[in-house]
Every structure is written in C-alpha cells, then in structure tokens.
Amino acid sequence: MLGKLKDIIRLIRVLAVRLVAGCKARDLETVGEAVLVVAPHPDDEVLGCAGLVQRLLSTGRQADVVILSGGGRSHAGCCGIDEASLVENRRQLSRRAAGIIGLPTERLHFLDYPDGGIAFDNAETGRFRQLMAALKPDSVFVPHRGEGWSDHLAAGEIVRRLTEEEKASVRVFEYCVWFWYYNSWNIDWHQARVLKMSPEENRKKQQAIDAYVTPLAPCGRPWSGVLPRVFVNACRWNKELYFEAEK
Numbered sequence: 001m002l003g004k005l006k007d008i009i010r011l012i013r014v015l016a017v018r019l020v021a022g023c024k025a026r027d028l029e030t031v032g033e034a035v036l037v038v039a040p041h042p043d044d045e046v047l048g049c050a051g052l053v054q055r056l057l058s059t060g061r062q063a064d065v066v067i068l069s070g071g072g073r074s075h076a077g078c079c080g081i082d083e084a085s086l087v088e089n090r091r092q093l094s095r096r097a098a099g100i101i102g103l104p105t106e107r108l109h110f111l112d113y114p115d116g117g118i119a120f121d122n123a124e125t126g127r128f129r130q131l132m133a134a135l136k137p138d139s140v141f142v143p144h145r146g147e148g149w150s151d152h153l154a155a156g157e158i159v160r161r162l163t164e165e166e167k168a169s170v171r172v173f174e175y176c177v178w179f180w181y182y183n184s185w186n187i188d189w190h191q192a193r194v195l196k197m198s199p200e201e202n203r204k205k206q207q208a209i210d211a212y213v214t215p216l217a218p219c220g221r222p223w224s225g226v227l228p229r230v231f232v233n234a235c236r237w238n239k240e241l242y243f244e245a246e247k
C-alpha cells in the first residue's frame with residue numbers, strides 16, 4: 001500500500017517536471033558582468049547552474065561559485081565514514097566538476113558551514129560577507145525558496161540578509177535543484193526565466209553531473225548519498241530554469 005502511494009507520488013513528480021519542461025518562459029537575459037552562484041552543498045552548483053556558469057565564462061564575464069558546507073553528513077546513518085575525509089573527497093569532486101565546466105580553481109570558494117545546520121547566525125557568515133565584498137557581484141544565484149530543504153532555504157536567506165546590509169543593488173536570482181522534487185507544480189511563470197544550453201554546454205553539464213554522482217565512497221554509495229532520480233534527471237534537461245526574486 002505504502003509502496004503504491006510512493007509510486008503515485010513519483011509519477012506525479014515526473015509529470016510535473018514534464019509539464020514545466022514543455023512550457024514557455026522568457027529567456028534569462030541580463031545578469032550583469034559578475035555573478036556569484038551560492039551552493040549549500042557540493043553538487044548544487046552543477047545541478048542547477050552548470051549551463052549558466054559556462055555561458056558567463058564563454059562570454060567573458062566573471063563567474064564565482066561558493067559552496068557553503070562540505071556536505072559532511074551525506075553518509076550519516078550509512079557507513080560511519082569520518083566527516084573530514086568525506087568532506088575532502090566531496091571537495092575533490094567539486095574541483096573536478098569545476099574543471100569540466102571551465103571554472104578556474106581560484107573561482108571556486110569553500111566555506112565551512114555545518115552540513116544540515118546552515119544559518120545566518122554562524123561565524124562563517126563573516127567570511128561569506130568578506131567574500132561578497134571582495135567579489136562585488138552584480139547578481140547572486142541562490143536555491144529556489146520552495147526547495148523544501150533547510151540548508152537550501154537558509155542559503156537564500158543569508159544572501160538576502162547580506163545584500164540588504166549592502167547598499168549596492170545586487171540582483172538575486174533563484175535556481176532549481178530540489179525544486180524539481182518538492183515544488184515543480186507551483187511555478188511563478190511571471191518570474192520564470194530559461195537558459196537554453198548549446199549541445200556542447202549541455203554535454204559538459206552531463207559530464208559534470210556524472211563527476212559528482214558516479215564516483216563511489218568505500219561503502220559503495222555515491223559520495224553525495226543516493227539522490228532521487230526524479231530531480232537528477234530533471235536537472236539533466238537541456239535548459240535551466242531560474243526565477244528573478246521580487247524586490
């Protein structure tokens with residue numbers, strides 16, 4: 001009975017993703033000359049924004065990625081691998097994936113917020129503030145506010161608070177990762193923007209996703225833990241969906 005219900009929910013999710021993919025939204029247009037992508041965990045930046053990062057770099061603009069946590073909880077309740085080596089391995093995957101999409105290592109930044117406990121009231125927010133001040137991005141990309149996953153919501157919340165502190169006008173965009181799992185039936189089409197990837201950009205995005213989901217930890221599961229197929233497949237679409245946040 002429970003298994004059937006799960007199948008039905010899974011089917012609804014697949015259909016919702018298809019529906020979104022078939023609809024027309026405006027193209028993602030000006031995002032400025034300097035863009036910062038904020039990922040709560042290693043892999044969010046690639047799942048949500050690998051096409052965007054490639055497009056920015058190939059058109060001579062500045063792209064930076066900051067990964068807020070090391071993802072050290074992805075095997076909690078699994079194999080008891082120690083968090084430090086888990087984090088080191090996941091960061092290694094981040095560097096590899098960045099190399100695939102052409103992001104130079106010095107443009108990839110790591111912070112040490114706790115996995116599962118990302119919050120504004122953490123000492124790391126001081127480092128995050130310094131990074132924003134150094135990079136002076138025109139636009140910041142954060143996970144969608146309907147992601148249904150506390151670290152993802154907290155990432156957006158921290159950026160909104162930091163940009164409010166700054167008097168400069170920074171535009172905030174939202175990208176989609178767990179959105180496809182939790183929120184794809186609740187789309188604000190007015191704010192939706194789409195980036196269509198070239199076949200080459202899409203091919204590199206697939207490779208970068210594979211760089212994250214294929215390598216296995218000693219226990220035999222992917223370093224990130226096992227992610228639901230529905231949303232990983234949605235992220236393999238040849239377009240990326242964004243939302244410009246309301247002021």
Ligand SMILES: [Zn+2]
Binds near residue numbers: 040041044177
């Ligand atoms: Zn994440």
Ligand SMILES: [Zn+2]
Binds near residue numbers: 078080081219221
């Ligand atoms: Zn494990």
